[in-house]
Amino acid sequence: MxxxxxxxxxxxxxxxxxxxxxxxxxxxxxxxxxxxxxxxxxxxxxxxxxxxxxGYRSRAAGRPTGGQGHRVIGLMFDEIATSPFASISIEGLQEEAWKQGVIVEVVMTGGNRAHETAVLNKWAADRVHGVAYASILTREITPPDALARHKAVLLNCTDSTGRVSSIVPAERRGAELATRTLIEVGHRRIAFITGEPWMDASVQRQEGYKRALSVAQIEVDPALIVEGNFLPSGGHAATVALLESAQPPNAIFCANDLMAIGCYEALKERGHRIGETIGVMGYDDQEVAQHLSPRLSTVLLPHREMGQWCARKLLDSSDMNPEAIRLEGPIMIRQSHLGVCAPETTA
Amino acid sequence: MxxxxxxxxxxxxxxxxxxxxxxxxxxxxxxxxxxxxxxxxxxxxxxxxxxxxxGYRSRAAGRPTGGQGHRVIGLMFDEIATSPFASISIEGLQEEAWKQGVIVEVVMTGGNRAHETAVLNKWAADRVHGVAYASILTREITPPDALARHKAVLLNCTDSTGRVSSIVPAERRGAELATRTLIEVGHRRIAFITGEPWMDASVQRQEGYKRALSVAQIEVDPALIVEGNFLPSGGHAATVALLESAQPPNAIFCANDLMAIGCYEALKERGHRIGETIGVMGYDDQEVAQHLSPRLSTVLLPHREMGQWCARKLLDSSDMNPEAIRLEGPIMIRQSHLGVCAPETTA
DNA sequence: TCAGCTTGTTAATTTTTATTAGCAATAATT
DNA sequence: AATTATTGCTAATAAAAATTAACAAGCTGA
The missing domain is CATH 1.10.260.40 (lambda repressor-like DNA-binding domains)
Incomplete structure (x- = not known):
């Protein structure tokens, strides 16, 4: 019936x-x-x-293949993952899918369109249940046309056409929260070391930083915003510049953890005790963050949860409407963000 | 063509x-x-x-005989890669395969045998060209029975039965070479901080260290071999112990880079200048190695080359005989391994 | 026994998609 | 202006898979 x-x-x-x-x-x-x-x-x-x-889908894609055999979700990455970001989202997606007996096949295409198309067509022929298209760098992309034949989601990237569902980290809110954390422990002169200015994450983290200051009615001092490059070298140089300025900051927010490594070195060279005489905050929660001394307070990127969301979205056959999610990650409170308290400076 | x-x-x-x-x-x-x-x-x-x-799979209707269905190699990892090791071998394998128009599908099984079997059976039905079975930790494994259905190679692990071809890093030779490098720049009292003793890599690196000393006719001093844990904390503790011993070493060989991070900290705390008053050598060439100051000399694991070898072995249909390869990686010569020169001590 | 029904299958047909060859329209070249 | 190339597409076709209608075999009850 x-x-x-x-x-x-x-x-x-x-x-x-x-x-x-x-x-x-x-x-x-x-x-x-x-x-x-x-x-x-x-x-x-x-x-x-x-x-x-x-709502055309070649065949009944996204529907159990009448026969037996395991269902499959395809996960396509543009670039190869040097950072552990990719691994963690793969893990999240994979675990969630396997709970329902669904296999995840991962393909790294190196951003090669021909390769992408070949794989998407192969998957169409295999009648995979759905496809997650992921980018290593959080950014806006135009998905390959062949993606249209699949039930698809975008992982760590957004669709310029808005046709496909997507999930990305809430960089702005993360940076705002991190800055607020610094303010709450008493810092007032908070510097920000930016990343590569062409990267979306860099811009958005800076926006979050500024918004937190505005909300707390602290004036944004342009002298406290220094350009970095997402590498330890840039963190080192920027920190040196900040320390030698007329009014040095009492906390430094680095737009990523790698720059915090360089920042640490520069501070130690000048005799600072991190977490006591000056506060430092990172972003990404890379593994090193836990190994630095003192351990680095930083913002976690919710890559695992993003992967899980992709699996759920693809496997829920009733949920077809596209949505664009920005997922927040928690602040990893460790020791480095503490420092000179405001009362002392105001007294 | x-x-x-x-x-x-x-x-x-x-x-x-x-x-x-x-x-x-x-x-x-x-x-x-x-x-x-x-x-x-x-x-x-x-x-x-x-x-x-x-192995019938429903193909989209209407494909004439031409069938340029892309060939596929399956790459199966037991655990999810937190380290970048996996990514690099994936990249090597993938690039080599794509040169011949072959797609690589990666699956992470979390070591779950049921999952592994499900995937291997699915791949058998898909008529994949070959399968590479990889382990995150270098070790001897017993491959799942279903692997026998495929033309297979083992990546970063060896087969207890010896039936399947395999490739692993030459840990012993790598450690020997690293130790020899330390000897060649004049070090004589060279300490070794071990990893987790149950890990094969740890044991073999220690063997290589001892062999290099023997070859150079330097006596192996048990007081210079301290147990670590492959983490910065262990590197720090072991270094402290070494520095406080009766006859401190003039070079320290850490069984991995993470321990070298802790080692660096301990040395700096005691006023040592790394690469001048004492030499340090790491192992793995993790990304941090380049960001430490001074940059860490370390042993590169040839993961990319291992991946490439897998692709070539699987795609060369004439090459069917099983072989077990141990592939050597180069020493990344940077600054940290230098130190007090031999001429001074011998003069 | 045999009309009528059910069950399991197939032959024939139709639907759906991939692909080859080629056509009209424009652009470039002589 | 004539010729040639190139671009952007369609018509026609080929092939796989879905569907329809039909058919044989068994079974049931009068």
């Missing part, structure tokens, strides 16, 4: 073609991204739009 | 039907589980058996 009901007139390529005002062949070409077929950007967009509007 | 050659004869419903002694329609009904069609349990079982035997 249900079998009659879910006979809901399957959406086929022909339907998409009609809606987009092109031929079925064109739809096929767009979706399988065949190189030697030239389709104008405009037509491609029209086709993808129609695919989205009609 | 190569695409013409690998005309992987696609298994179609018709083939399954022939094998099960039924019609294509029946196979279709069994697989799509259409309710209003009655198929006897017996026939259903026969069909499913044939599907399994032939």
């Amino acid at each position: 249900t079998s009659k009901d879910d006979k809901t007139i399957r959406v086929t390529m022909k339907d998409v073609a009609r809606a987009a005002g092109v031929s079925q062949s064109t739809v096929s070409f767009v979706l399988s991204g065949t190189e030697n077929m030239r389709i104008s950007a405009e037509t491609r967009a029209r086709v993808l739009e129609a695919v989205e509007a009609l | 190569t695409s013409k050659d690998d005309k992987t004869i696609r298994v179609t419903m018709k083939d399954v039907a022939r094998a099960a002694g039924v019609s294509q329609s029946t196979v279709s009904f069994v697989l799509s589980g259409t309710e209003n069609m009655r198929i006897s349990a017996e026939t259903r079982a026969r069909v499913l058996e044939a599907v399994e035997a032939l």
